[in-house]
Amino acid sequence: MDKNQATGLFLISALLLVYLFFFSPKKPDEKAPGKAPAPTTAATAPATPPAALPAEAPLDSTAGPAQDLTLTNANLTVTFSTRGGRVTAVRMNKYKTFFGQPLDLFDAKSARLDTRFRTTDGKTIRFSDLIFQSVRGQGTDGASVLTFTAPVAGGSIVQTYTLPANSFELAYNLRLNGLERTVAQEPLTFTFVDQVRQTEQDLKQNRNHTTINHYLATGDQGALAEASEKPEEYKAAGPVKWAAHKHDFFVAGLIADQQPFSGGAFNSNVNLADSATIKTLNSTLLLPVAEVVQGKGQYRFFFGPNSFNLLKSIAPEFDRNVYLGWGLFRWVNRFVVLPVFHFLEQFIDSYGLIIALLVLLIKLVTWPLTYKTYESQARMKVLKPEIDQLKEKYGDDQTKLQQETMKLYQTFGVSPLSGCVPTLLTLPILFAMFQFFPNAIELRQQSFLWAKDLSSYDVFIKLPFYVKWYGDHVSMFTLMMTASTLLMTWQSNQTNTAMQGPMKTYSYLMPIIFLFVLNSFAAGLTWYYFVSNVVTFAQQAITKSFVDDTKIRAQLEANKIKNKDKKPGGLQGRIAEAMKAAQEREAQARKKQS
Numbered sequence: 161m162d163k164n165q166a167t168g169l170f171l172i173s174a175l176l177l178v179y180l181f182f183f184s185p186k187k188p189d190e191k192a193p194g195k196a197p198a199p200t201t202a203a204t205a206p207a208t209p210p211a212a213l214p215a216e217a218p219l220d221s222t223a224g225p226a227q228d229l230t231l232t233n234a235n236l237t238v239t240f241s242t243r244g245g246r247v248t249a250v251r252m253n254k255y256k257t258f259f260g261q262p263l264d265l266f267d268a269k270s271a272r273l274d275t276r277f278r279t280t281d282g283k284t285i286r287f288s289d290l291i292f293q294s295v296r297g298q299g300t301d302g303a304s305v306l307t308f309t310a311p312v313a314g315g316s317i318v319q320t321y322t323l324p325a326n327s328f329e330l331a332y333n334l335r336l337n338g339l340e341r342t343v344a345q346e347p348l349t350f351t352f353v354d355q356v357r358q359t360e361q362d363l364k365q366n367r368n369h370t371t372i373n374h375y376l377a378t379g380d381q382g383a384l385a386e387a388s389e390k391p392e393e394y395k396a397a398g399p400v401k402w403a404a405h406k407h408d409f410f411v412a413g414l415i416a417d418q419q420p421f422s423g424g425a426f427n428s429n430v431n432l433a434d435s436a437t438i439k440t441l442n443s444t445l446l447l448p449v450a451e452v453v454q455g456k457g458q459y460r461f462f463f464g465p466n467s468f469n470l471l472k473s474i475a476p477e478f479d480r481n482v483y484l485g486w487g488l489f490r491w492v493n494r495f496v497v498l499p500v501f502h503f504l505e506q507f508i509d510s511y512g513l514i515i516a517l518l519v520l521l522i523k524l525v526t527w528p529l530t531y532k533t534y535e536s537q538a539r540m541k542v543l544k545p546e547i548d549q550l551k552e553k554y555g556d557d558q559t560k561l562q563q564e565t566m567k568l569y570q571t572f573g574v575s576p577l578s579g580c581v582p583t584l585l586t587l588p589i590l591f592a593m594f595q596f597f598p599n600a601i602e603l604r605q606q607s608f609l610w611a612k613d614l615s616s617y618d619v620f621i622k623l624p625f626y627v628k629w630y631g632d633h634v635s636m637f638t639l640m641m642t643a644s645t646l647l648m649t650w651q652s653n654q655t656n657t658a659m660q661g662p663m664k665t666y667s668y669l670m671p672i673i674f675l676f677v678l679n680s681f682a683a684g685l686t687w688y689y690f691v692s693n694v695v696t697f698a699q700q701a702i703t704k705s706f707v708d709d710t711k712i713r714a715q716l717e718a719n720k721i722k723n724k725d726k727k728p729g730g731l732q733g734r735i736a737e738a739m740k741a742a743q744e745r746e747a748q749a750r751k752k753q754s
């Protein structure tokens with residue numbers, strides 16, 4: 161590893177650490193000081209059941225016994241209650257929790273949906289205070305229909321739910337019949353309280369990926385902070401097109417099909433002492449009263465997986481529930497990584513092999529940049545005798561040494577940045593992968609070798625204690641990645657030209673730092689970087705066969721003759737001028753002191 165590569169490595173490492181600190185979800189310390197977290201295995205679910213929501217208001221005088229009804233298709237089992245004519249539970253038929261239990265997106269103990277409105281005489285009518293009569297029906301194309309009706313104030317409330325076959329959407333129509341003069345001219349209020357429970361292996365990741373996203377009718381998309389331990393809230397003063405409770409890999413959302421919601425308010429809370437509820441989400445949406453009275457209250461629930469290709473067809477910007485990074489990194493994931501990934505999974509069942517092939521494809525595309533970096537290293541290797549002479553001559557005067565070194569680079573036509581710039585150009589892919597692997601539902605519960613779930617960390621050894629900054633497990637993929645990175649660094653340092661002292665030590669320090677940083681990251685990510693290192697070894701061996709030191713020396717000698725009387729220009733010229741000015745200031749300072 162030469163000085164240019166070290167500079168590139170330093171910049172990449174610094175940017176990566178800054179990115180992880182500011183943009184990656186922070187993981188709160190949920191354990192009491194001095195206590196190791198209780199181990200969690202695939203065979204056991206969280207021991208404490210979620211606390212039940214507060215008791216509901218008593219029913220009115222027309223209420224009778226409530227009943228539960230269900231609508232089912234291949235994807236969903238949706239449970240309704242005649243109390244309120246509302247959804248009380250949703251089960252994902254094709255998914256299980258990490259602990260092998262049926263995956264309930266929510267149920268009557270963990271969530272509550274309700275609607276209320278005010279009458280012209282100031283009374284508040286809550287749907288949950290009423291018992292609805294139910295009627296089953298059959299829609300087009302095999303859709304199941306369930307209609308709830310409740311008489312109130314001389315009119316009626318009619319709610320119709322339609323569940324199409326093979327769909328994750330539940331159509332919802334709300335109408336207030338004969339209540340035009342009874343309902344106050346203000347929006348109805350829909351509320352959704354959701355005590356989210358752990359469904360994945362990593363409780364912290366499960367919590368940090370849980371939030372409320374929303375999309376305004378103006379085209380602006382927003383979200384509550386995911387990883388904050390403090391209460392988060394947002395109030396939308398303008399119309400809202402949709403709102404969604406995003407769990408780690410699943411979404412429960414409500415979409416307005418015609419007129420948008422009049423407004424909305426969203427908040428989330430975390431109680432670190434409650435291990436059963438990882439986060440409490442609360443959404444309030446305002447339904448336009450005119451639309452509901454006229455029977456135009458057309459809405460859709462979405463209960464389904466957080467899959468980009470699925471969500472992008474649900475509603476505008478609904479695919480934002482899949483977090484793929486921000487800016488350029490999201491673009492790389494959306495238009496490069498995801499299409500390639502989905503293409504490969506059509507032919508290969510093993511997602512570990514798909515990741516390995518993804519590495520090969522990316523390495524082939526970026527090989528020209530890698531070749532430039534290796535070629536720069538070869539130039540520096542050829543210049544090593546000249547650089548050693550400068551060190552012997554000016555070793556005690558670092559400013560003069562740097563100045564003469566820059567002059568040497570200019571004379572032989574070597575750029576000090578040519579080795580690190582190609583490496584920096586690969587940063588978008590590097591950062592994009594940090595967001596892709598933990599958020600890709602395609603990797604959820606996909607096993608490979610000893611890893612049970614490539615979207616979470618692999619547990620090769622479960623430790624009986626907790627190590628601060630490391631965790632309570634040993635990730636073998638992370639160890640393999642670290643060992644291969646150290647080997648690659650050692651191999652590069654054997655042929656270094658200017659790597660000395662602290663910089664040489666630093667090149668070994670960064671892999672050790674990432675051993676701790678990445679131990680709890682997705683196994684797919686650390687497996688990706690291990691394979692990437694192995695492919696890099698092969699690339700270096702192949703590239704070396706194309707780089708001839710004799711030809712490089714001849715080229716540098718030709719540059720020396722060509723640049724003999726040429727003054728430094730561009731960036732090198734500015735650096736040389738800065739060094740010269742620094743040397744003059746230093747000389748003046750010494751003169752004053754003497």
